[in-house]
Amino acid sequence: MSVPFSFSTSRIAKAIATGLCTGLLAGTAQASISDDEIRIGYLDDLSGPYSDLAGPGGLEAIRMAVEDFDSKVGDKKIVLFSADHKNNADLGANTAREWLDRRGVDLIAGLNSSAVAITVSRLVEEKNRFAIVSTAAAASLTNEYCTPNHLHYVYDTYSVSNGAANAIVANGGDSWYLLSADYAFGHAMEEQVSKAVAASGGKVIGKARHPFPTSDFSSYILQAQASGAKVIGLASAGSDLVNAISTANQFGLVDAGQTMASLMVFITDIKAIGLPTAQGTQFVSGWYWDMNDASRAWAKRYYERTKRMPTMVQAGMYSSTYQYLKAVEATGSDDPQGIREHMMKTPINDMFTQNGRVRADGRMVHDMYLAQVKTPEESKGEWDLFKILSTIPADEAFLPLSESKCKLVAKN
Known part of the structure; x- marks a missing residue:
C-alpha cells in the first residue's frame, strides 16, 4: 500500500540542490583515489x-x-x-x-x-x-x-605476556626461565614478561636466546630443565614454538613437574603439536574461531x-x-x-x-582472552582445540597510554 505525500516547491529545490552537491562531492571523492x-x-x-x-x-x-x-x-x-x-x-x-x-x-x-x-x-x-x-x-x-x-x-607482546604471566604466577608459578627468539619480537616479549612476572610477585631465575629459526632445541631445553624453574616461558612462535614444546615433551619436563608457558600461541601450533602434548597449556589470544x-x-x-x-x-x-x-x-x-x-x-x-x-x-x-588448550577428551572435532577461560577488557589488555613513549601521544 502506498502512502500519499507532497513536496513543496522549496523542498524540491532543496532536494535538487542537495543532489547536485552530493554528486559534486562524490566526483571529488572519486578523483582523490590515487x-x-x-x-x-x-x-x-x-x-x-x-x-x-x-x-x-x-x-x-x-x-x-x-x-x-x-x-x-x-x-x-x-x-x-x-x-x-x-x-x-x-x-x-x-x-x-x-x-x-x-x-x-x-x-x-x-x-x-x-x-x-x-x-x-x-x-x-x-x-x-x-x-x-x-x-x-x-x-x-x-x-x-x-x-x-x-x-x-x-x-602485541604486552597484551599476550601480561595476562599470561599474571595468571600463571597467581596459580603458583612464581619462578621462571625464559627461552626467547633472538630478534626484536623475542627481545620485546622477554622484557615484558620479566616485568609482568616481577610485578606479580614472581622471579625470573634464568634466560636464554635461540637463533631464529631453530630446529634443534635440545641444549636450550636442557638448560631450562637444569634451572629448576617452575615455569619455562617460551617467547617464540610458529615452527620454533612447535619444536621447543615437542623437545620439552621428549625430555619429560612436564612429567617432572615443570610448566610450559607458551606466550604466543596460534591454533596452527596446537594442531601441529597435538592435544596429548599441548593439553592444559594456558595463553592469551586475541581471537578464536569458536567464540x-x-x-x-x-x-x-x-x-x-x-x-x-x-x-x-x-x-x-x-x-x-x-x-x-x-x-x-x-x-x-x-x-x-x-x-x-x-x-x-x-x-x-x-x-x-x-x-x-x-x-x-x-x-x-x-578485548583479549585467557584461553586453554583442551584435553583430547574435551575436544569434539579436529579444530576444537581451545576453550576461553576469561575475558581481559581492552583497557587492561594493552599498554596504557599514560606509559606510552609514542610521539603522537605526547602531542595530545
Whole structure:
C-alpha cells in the first residue's frame, strides 16, 4: 500500500540542490583515489617458519575482504599484490619500496617479523602511505616506533605476556626461565614478561636466546630443565614454538613437574603439536574461531576455501582490510591521514571484535582472552582445540597510554 505525500516547491529545490552537491562531492571523492585504483600489498612470510600462522592463509583472508567489496570501492578497482619477505628486513624493505615507488601501493598489510614491520612502518611514513600490522608482535610498533601512517591491529607482546604471566604466577608459578627468539619480537616479549612476572610477585631465575629459526632445541631445553624453574616461558612462535614444546615433551619436563608457558600461541601450533602434548597449556589470544556466532560463520567461510580454521592474525587481516576499505568508502579517498582519522573515530564491530577502537598511538585495542588448550577428551572435532577461560577488557589488555613513549601521544 502506498502512502500519499507532497513536496513543496522549496523542498524540491532543496532536494535538487542537495543532489547536485552530493554528486559534486562524490566526483571529488572519486578523483582523490590515487591512480584510480585502491592498491593493497600483502607482505608476509609465505614459505618459512611463520607461514602457517599467517602466510598464504593470510592472503586468502585479505582476498575475502576484497571480494566482500566486490573487488571495488565505488567504481575504483581494488588491486592486490603479494610477496614473501622471507623474514629478512632488507628484502622486506626493498619490496615495500618498489611497491610504493613503482606500483603506487596504498596499503601494505600483514607484516610478520617485527624487524620487517618496523622498517616498513618507517617507509610508509616517509612516502606518506599506509600500513596495518597484523602479524608482528613487538609492542614498540605503537610505542617508540609509532608513526601517523601505520596501525597495529591484532595483538602485541604486552597484551599476550601480561595476562599470561599474571595468571600463571597467581596459580603458583612464581619462578621462571625464559627461552626467547633472538630478534626484536623475542627481545620485546622477554622484557615484558620479566616485568609482568616481577610485578606479580614472581622471579625470573634464568634466560636464554635461540637463533631464529631453530630446529634443534635440545641444549636450550636442557638448560631450562637444569634451572629448576617452575615455569619455562617460551617467547617464540610458529615452527620454533612447535619444536621447543615437542623437545620439552621428549625430555619429560612436564612429567617432572615443570610448566610450559607458551606466550604466543596460534591454533596452527596446537594442531601441529597435538592435544596429548599441548593439553592444559594456558595463553592469551586475541581471537578464536569458536567464540560466537559471527566468528563461527566467518570461520566456516574461511574453512570452505582453505580446509583449515583461521588463526587470530588471519582473522585480523580480514577485519583490518575490510575496515580499511570501509574507511576509503566513507572518506572517498585513500589519503593516509584521512583514513587514520576515520578509523580512529569509528568503532570496530565485526567478526573479529566488538567495540574495538584505534588509539592515538595507532594501537587497535580490543578485548583479549585467557584461553586453554583442551584435553583430547574435551575436544569434539579436529579444530576444537581451545576453550576461553576469561575475558581481559581492552583497557587492561594493552599498554596504557599514560606509559606510552609514542610521539603522537605526547602531542595530545
